Amino acid sequence: MLDIQIKNFSELTTKELYDILQLRSEVFVVEQDCVYQDMDGKDTVALHVLGFKDTVLVAYARLFQAGHYFNEPSIGRVVVTKNERHQKYGHDIMLASIDVLKQQFNASVIKISAQCYLKKFYNDLGFKETGNTYLEDGIPHIAMIKN
Numbered sequence: 001m002l003d004i005q006i007k008n009f010s011e012l013t014t015k016e017l018y019d020i021l022q023l024r025s026e027v028f029v030v031e032q033d034c035v036y037q038d039m040d041g042k043d044t045v046a047l048h049v050l051g052f053k054d055t056v057l058v059a060y061a062r063l064f065q066a067g068h069y070f071n072e073p074s075i076g077r078v079v080v081t082k083n084e085r086h087q088k089y090g091h092d093i094m095l096a097s098i099d100v101l102k103q104q105f106n107a108s109v110i111k112i113s114a115q116c117y118l119k120k121f122y123n124d125l126g127f128k129e130t131g132n133t134y135l136e137d138g139i140p141h142i143a144m145i146k147n
Helices: 014-031 082-087 089-105 116-123
Strands: 003-008 047-053 056-064 074-080 110-115 128-136 139-146
Touching (some): 003 089, 014 047, 014 056, 014 074, 014 082, 047 089, 074 089, 089 116, 116 128, 116 139
Parallel strands (some): 074 110
Antiparallel strands (some): 003 047, 047 056, 056 074, 110 139, 128 139
């Protein structure tokens, strides 16, 4: 079971921030072989959803109020360390993220930019594709909405 913590940027410890950036780099840059600018200046306005197994960060997502990333409240940078994906922690971190958006931002609609190979994963969480696929940092993505 994950220990899920929700923090504003200013509440993150230096170690937590380092662990977040390391996890995102490990998966999005190294594992997916994608050179892109992860530190995009948006972390300071995001809510951070951290999933710990014991004391190790193994899952993460960042959340935005409407207007900070998309017109709708949104979830991004959803990531689980490779050796823990079989535990279904992606599901856990997404469910926690959806709950936080509903509780803290009164979200009735949530938008994500999903990597296309994860469509079924997001469909199972209630997200539906909208629009056409597009490349984001060289990886096929699709916009998805949950009502």
